Amino acid sequence: MARYLVTGGCGFIGSHLIERLLAAGDEVRVLDDLSTGKHENLPDGVPVMVGDVADADAVRAAMSGEDGKGVDGCFHLAAVASVDRSREAWLETHHANLSGTIAVFDAARRANPAGPIPVIYASSAAVYGDNPDMPLSEDAATRPLSAYGADKLGCELHARVADGVHGVPTAGFRFFNVYGPRQDPKSPYSGVISIFAGRIARGEPITVNGDGEQVRDFIFVKDLVRYLTAAMGHPQPGAPVYNVCTGRPTSVNRLAEVLAELSGRPLDRRYGPARPGDIRVSIGDPTRLVTAFGMSCDTPLEDGLRQTLAWL
Ligand code: NAD
Ligand code: UD1
Known part of the structure; x- marks a missing residue:
C-alpha cells in the first residue's frame, strides 16, 4: 500500500484516478480549490484539503499531511482545463497551470527526508498547436496556439529542471481529448x-x-488512468513525456x-x-505509449x- 497526493482530485479525471488507486488498496489525499471539481465526485472518506495549487504553503502542507504522514508520490492534475478560459483569464490560468506545477515540483523535492518523491502530471496535446504532421509523435515540433498550451509546454520544461537539477522523477502525459x-x-x-x-x-x-x-x-477516461498509476510504479529518469491517444x-x-x-x-x-x-x-501517435506500457x-x-x- 502506498500513500498519494492527487491535486485536482475532485475533478473529472482525478476522480477516476482516485477510484483506481483506492481499488488497488492505496491511500489518497486531495488538494483542490473546488473551482470546477466537486466533493460529490469522490467516495466518502477521501480527505480533501481545499486550497490553491499555486500556493506553495498549501502544497507543502498537503504533501506533509495533517497527521504528519508524508506521501510516496504526487499525481498532479489540478489546472484550469479549458482552452477557452485561458483566453479569457490569461494571467489567472497561468498561475494555476504553470506556477501551480512549479509549486508541486518544488514541494516534491523536499517532501520526504529520504529524497524527492515522483510527480506524474497532466500535460496536453495542446502543446502541438497547429503542427500539421499528423499523427503527432512526441518528437513533433511544439507550437502552442493558446495560453493553455503554452503553459502545459512550460510544465514539461520545468519537469526537466525538476528531474535534472533537483532529482525529482517526473512523467508527463499529453492527454488528447478525454471524455467519460x-x-x-x-x-x-x-x-x-x-x-x-x-x-x-x-x-x-x-x-x-x-x-x-x-x-x-478522443480518449475514454478509464483507459487513461491506467497509465498514470503504471508510471508511478516505475519512475524513469529524464522527465519523459507520452502522448495518451488512440x-x-x-x-x-x-x-x-x-x-x-x-x-x-x-x-x-x-x-x-x-x-x-x-x-x-x-x-x-500512440506508439511510444504502447511500447512503454504495453497497453493501448x-x-x-x-x-x-x-x-x-x-x-x-
Ligand atoms: P477538471 O476541471 O474536471 O479538473 C481539474 C481539477 O483541478 C478540478 O477539480 C479543479 O477544481 C481543480 N483546480 C483547478 N484550478 C486549481 C487550483 N488553482 N488549485 C487547486 N485545484 C485547482 O478537468 P479534467 O478534465 O479532469 O483535467 C485534469 C487535468 O488534465 C488538467 O491538468 C487538464 O489540463 C488536463 N487535461 C485534460 C484534458 C481533457 O480532455 N479533459 C486533456 C488534456 C489535459
Ligand atoms: C481539450 C481539453 C483540454 C485538453 C485538450 C487536449 C477540455 C475542456 N479541454 O481541449 O484540457 O488539453 O483537449 O487536446 O476538456 N466545440 C464545439 N461546440 C461546443 C464545445 C466545443 O464545436 O459547444 C468544439 C471546439 O471548438 C473544438 C472541439 O469541439 O474544436 C473540442 O473542444 P473542447 O472539448 O473544448 O476541447 P479542446 O479545445 O480540444
Missing part, C-alpha cells in the same frame, strides 16, 4: 462530448464552433451525429463562429459514449 462519466455536462468550459451529450439528452440545441470539420482524438480521428460534426444516434434523440445543430485559437486537427487505449468511441450517456 463525471465530466461536467453543465459547464460551458467543459469538454465537447459532455456538453453535446448533456444538451442532446435534455432536448436542447448544440452549437458547433466553425464548420464542425475540426478533428479530435490515433483515431473524429470530427465534431460526426461526434454530434453519433451522440444523437446513441441517445435516440433528434439532432438540433446550430453553427456559430470558430473559436479563436482552436486547433483544426489533433490526432496522436482500446475502448471503442461508441462504447465510451454509451457509458457517458448512461451516467447523465
Whole structure:
C-alpha cells in the first residue's frame, strides 16, 4: 500500500484516478480549490484539503499531511482545463497551470527526508498547436496556439529542471481529448462530448464552433488512468513525456451525429463562429505509449459514449 497526493482530485479525471488507486488498496489525499471539481465526485472518506495549487504553503502542507504522514508520490492534475478560459483569464490560468506545477515540483523535492518523491502530471496535446504532421509523435515540433498550451509546454520544461537539477522523477502525459462519466455536462468550459451529450439528452440545441470539420482524438477516461498509476510504479529518469491517444480521428460534426444516434434523440445543430485559437486537427501517435506500457487505449468511441450517456 502506498500513500498519494492527487491535486485536482475532485475533478473529472482525478476522480477516476482516485477510484483506481483506492481499488488497488492505496491511500489518497486531495488538494483542490473546488473551482470546477466537486466533493460529490469522490467516495466518502477521501480527505480533501481545499486550497490553491499555486500556493506553495498549501502544497507543502498537503504533501506533509495533517497527521504528519508524508506521501510516496504526487499525481498532479489540478489546472484550469479549458482552452477557452485561458483566453479569457490569461494571467489567472497561468498561475494555476504553470506556477501551480512549479509549486508541486518544488514541494516534491523536499517532501520526504529520504529524497524527492515522483510527480506524474497532466500535460496536453495542446502543446502541438497547429503542427500539421499528423499523427503527432512526441518528437513533433511544439507550437502552442493558446495560453493553455503554452503553459502545459512550460510544465514539461520545468519537469526537466525538476528531474535534472533537483532529482525529482517526473512523467508527463499529453492527454488528447478525454471524455467519460463525471465530466461536467453543465459547464460551458467543459469538454465537447459532455456538453453535446448533456444538451442532446435534455432536448436542447448544440452549437458547433466553425464548420464542425475540426478533428479530435478522443480518449475514454478509464483507459487513461491506467497509465498514470503504471508510471508511478516505475519512475524513469529524464522527465519523459507520452502522448495518451488512440490515433483515431473524429470530427465534431460526426461526434454530434453519433451522440444523437446513441441517445435516440433528434439532432438540433446550430453553427456559430470558430473559436479563436482552436486547433483544426489533433490526432496522436500512440506508439511510444504502447511500447512503454504495453497497453493501448482500446475502448471503442461508441462504447465510451454509451457509458457517458448512461451516467447523465
Ligand atoms: P477538471 O476541471 O474536471 O479538473 C481539474 C481539477 O483541478 C478540478 O477539480 C479543479 O477544481 C481543480 N483546480 C483547478 N484550478 C486549481 C487550483 N488553482 N488549485 C487547486 N485545484 C485547482 O478537468 P479534467 O478534465 O479532469 O483535467 C485534469 C487535468 O488534465 C488538467 O491538468 C487538464 O489540463 C488536463 N487535461 C485534460 C484534458 C481533457 O480532455 N479533459 C486533456 C488534456 C489535459
Ligand atoms: C481539450 C481539453 C483540454 C485538453 C485538450 C487536449 C477540455 C475542456 N479541454 O481541449 O484540457 O488539453 O483537449 O487536446 O476538456 N466545440 C464545439 N461546440 C461546443 C464545445 C466545443 O464545436 O459547444 C468544439 C471546439 O471548438 C473544438 C472541439 O469541439 O474544436 C473540442 O473542444 P473542447 O472539448 O473544448 O476541447 P479542446 O479545445 O480540444
